[in-house]
Amino acid sequence: AVLAKVASPLESGLKLLYVTPELLAKSKTATSKLQSAYNKKALILIVIDECHCCSAWGHEFRPDYLKLSVLKVNFPGTPVLALTATATDKVTQEVEDTLGISGCMRFRGQYNRPNLRYSVLSKSSTFDNTVADVAQYILDVHHDACGIVYCFSRKDTEAVAAGLQGHGIPAASYHAQLPMSERVQVHEQWSAGLVQVIVATIAFGMGIDKHNVRFVIHHTMSKSLENYYQES
Known part of the structure; x- marks a missing residue:
């Protein structure tokens, strides 16, 4: 029912759609509906959360994230925003290459979070x-x-x-x-x-x-x- 609204988001009132990379990789229906929305200029922004999963060097690599490269190919006029809380420079570059957004603007926050306190304790033998x-x-x-x-x-x-x-x-x-x-x-x-x-x-x-x-x-x-x- 939700996917049916994707093809005509303006008429259906759909403003935000959450979808997994696994669904996009396996569902031709989902891809087709997104293409219809794009053709109607209704696909305004694509946001990829936990984008470090695109990288084989990342700590939570998920193969279906690699297939998200088709998004920039199929929807070249739609901006892509990739978000993660943890990515080294190497992972960041691989994410950009995978998603086809090399040369994009990068915004980095501070890794230090002063509201957190870390402690190391000895572990018992049993x-x-x-x-x-x-x-x-x-x-x-x-x-x-x-x-x-x-x-x-x-x-x-x-x-x-x-x-x-x-x-x-x-x-x-x-x-x-x-x-x-x-x-x-x-x-x-x-x-x-x-x-x-x-x-x-x-x-x-x-x-x-x-x-x-x-x-x-x-x-x-x-x-x-x-x-x-x-x-x-």
């Missing part, structure tokens, strides 16, 4: 003791605030979430192998305050906007400095 330390920190310092604990593997997210629950902390695991319905449910429960802590892989994090997140803990090290910055 899994149970590590989880107990994390639980004690949350109970002592952030007992009334929500947060995220990042783990490297699906298995760890489930084990850490179960461990935190054992210490009386409402926690839930989140990873890419969960059915979409469960991921949505966990996210909604966390957003509503029913779950205090999400224990997640990097599958959770992009686009999260929750005003009262007060801590991010890494149970295991991130794969790269870019990953760490994105997650924190």
Whole structure:
């Protein structure tokens, strides 16, 4: 129903359309509807969020982002705005080359975020003791605030979430192998305050906007400095 409005956005009143790169790569219908909107001069701006996913050097490379190169080819008269919070100079250049916007204007903000405080703590030698330390920190310092604990593997997210629950902390695991319905449910429960802590892989994090997140803990090290910055 939404795609039907894309072909005639002026008549339908459609102002903003969210679509995944995966859908654009696989759906001829979506591409056709966008072409119709472009032909009617109704495709005003294309925004690509998390554009670092275009780069094989980026920390969250997704192959279907590479196919977004067709946007500038198919819609040459529509401006393209590419956004990311984490991109090295090498990644930035590859993103521009991939999207066909080399030589575009670049706007950079400060990487330093003075409202954040980073701490490095020694990790206990056993899994149970590590989880107990994390639980004690949350109970002592952030007992009334929500947060995220990042783990490297699906298995760890489930084990850490179960461990935190054992210490009386409402926690839930989140990873890419969960059915979409469960991921949505966990996210909604966390957003509503029913779950205090999400224990997640990097599958959770992009686009999260929750005003009262007060801590991010890494149970295991991130794969790269870019990953760490994105997650924190």
